[in-house]
Structure formats: structure tokens, C-alpha cells
Amino acid sequence: MERRDFLKLTAFGGISILTNTGIGFTGHRDKRIYLTIDDSPKEETTEEILKVLDTFGVKATFFCIGWRLNKFRSIAYKILEAGHSLGNHSYTHRKFSTLNPENRIREVLYTDRVLKSLSSRCGIPYRKVWRFPYGDTANDSEVFKFLRRKGYRVIGWDVDSQDWRYYSHKSPLSTRDIIRRSLRNESSITLLLHDIPITAKRVLPYLIGYYLDMGYTFERL
Numbered sequence: 001m002e003r004r005d006f007l008k009l010t011a012f013g014g015i016s017i018l019t020n021t022g023i024g025f026t027g028h029r030d031k032r033i034y035l036t037i038d039d040s041p042k043e044e045t046t047e048e049i050l051k052v053l054d055t056f057g058v059k060a061t062f063f064c065i066g067w068r069l070n071k072f073r074s075i076a077y078k079i080l081e082a083g084h085s086l087g088n089h090s091y092t093h094r095k096f097s098t099l100n101p102e103n104r105i106r107e108v109l110y111t112d113r114v115l116k117s118l119s120s121r122c123g124i125p126y127r128k129v130w131r132f133p134y135g136d137t138a139n140d141s142e143v144f145k146f147l148r149r150k151g152y153r154v155i156g157w158d159v160d161s162q163d164w165r166y167y168s169h170k171s172p173l174s175t176r177d178i179i180r181r182s183l184r185n186e187s188s189i190t191l192l193l194h195d196i197p198i199t200a201k202r203v204l205p206y207l208i209g210y211y212l213d214m215g216y217t218f219e220r221l
């Protein structure tokens, strides 16, 4: 399907935010965006996200939870084989400030082992990137040291879509709110998204179309 038709079908229903097409294809060739999809792999949504990325021909980074990788290995292989990156997002996705120091290290290590084995079975070099669950570092310098020793780059984000709040009863956001929060015009953007249905169906197709029109190149970590 042509990209623009896809965009109309999947994302425009009910959303009236317009892309700034005037700035798009002239200059700004050095603008980069890193799409980061957290809490993968998921049976319900990851493959849908892969289809969207494939339709637009862009790459992303999936920050994966170790137990999910073990349960849904076939989905993890599909992510790797499509040329996207897998990142380490802990084993159980607990807040690090609620764990003792040994368990924090285990969270890194267990998922590190799974990612290594998945990558080597695909014959793909494992690019070591780490993101703390909930961004909670627990101010633990030992974890940072350990990550460095293991060769990890610690990745945060510049732009937080807060897409998960679409499903929040306490503080819900509309699709439009989520998209508005995700639009920027910086030379380099690391955008935080989640492996959830609203992102697969509405948010991601819109944002990819927007950033392509704005002249961004999509890179994986």
C-alpha cells in the first residue's frame, strides 16, 4: 500500500493535526529520529508494529522485557530479521528502586543472556542498549558501572509520547493529545513509545508520516 493511503486509512480518522509539509523535503538532511518501542515483545501488537514500520520502510529499536523474550521468541526473531534493534529493558520490568542491588544486576544479566542467544542464532551482532524500567535508575552507580563493563549504552528519551495514558483511568490522554506531545523539531530525537494497540494502530503511522515529511531519517540504536 502506498504510504499516504496507509496514513489516511490508519491514522487520520478523527485526527485533524496537520503535518507541516512546507518544511519537508528541502534541506534538514541531518535530522535524525530514533523510534523506541518499550515493553516488547507482545503477542497482540508487536507484529502489527512491524507491519507499520515495514510499510514506511523505517527502522526502530524495541526495548524488550526478558521474560517476554523467552515466551515469545518467534516474535523476537521477526524483529531482528526485519533489521530492527533489540534493547535490554530488564527481565521483570520492576522499578529498580524497589529491588536490592543483587537483583538489579540480575535484571540486566538475565535479559543480556537471552538477547545474546537470540542474536547469535540469527547471526546478527547484538547492539547493547539498555533502558531502565520507568526510567528509574535507583541512583545506583554500581548498576551504571556494571552496564558500562558489559558494554551497554544507557538510553533515555527526549520526547515522551505518554501513549500508555490512553488506557489510564486516572489520567487518560486522547490519541490527539499523545500525537501533540510527540511532535518536535530538533536535530536529533529519541521518541519513547510503547508496544500497545493505540500506538500500533493510530499513533505510530501518524508520527512516522509526520517525521518523514519533516525530512527526518529514522535510525535504530
Ligand SMILES: [Zn+2]
Pocket (backbone or CB within 6 Å): 038, 039, 089, 093, 133, 134
Ligand atoms: Zn517499560
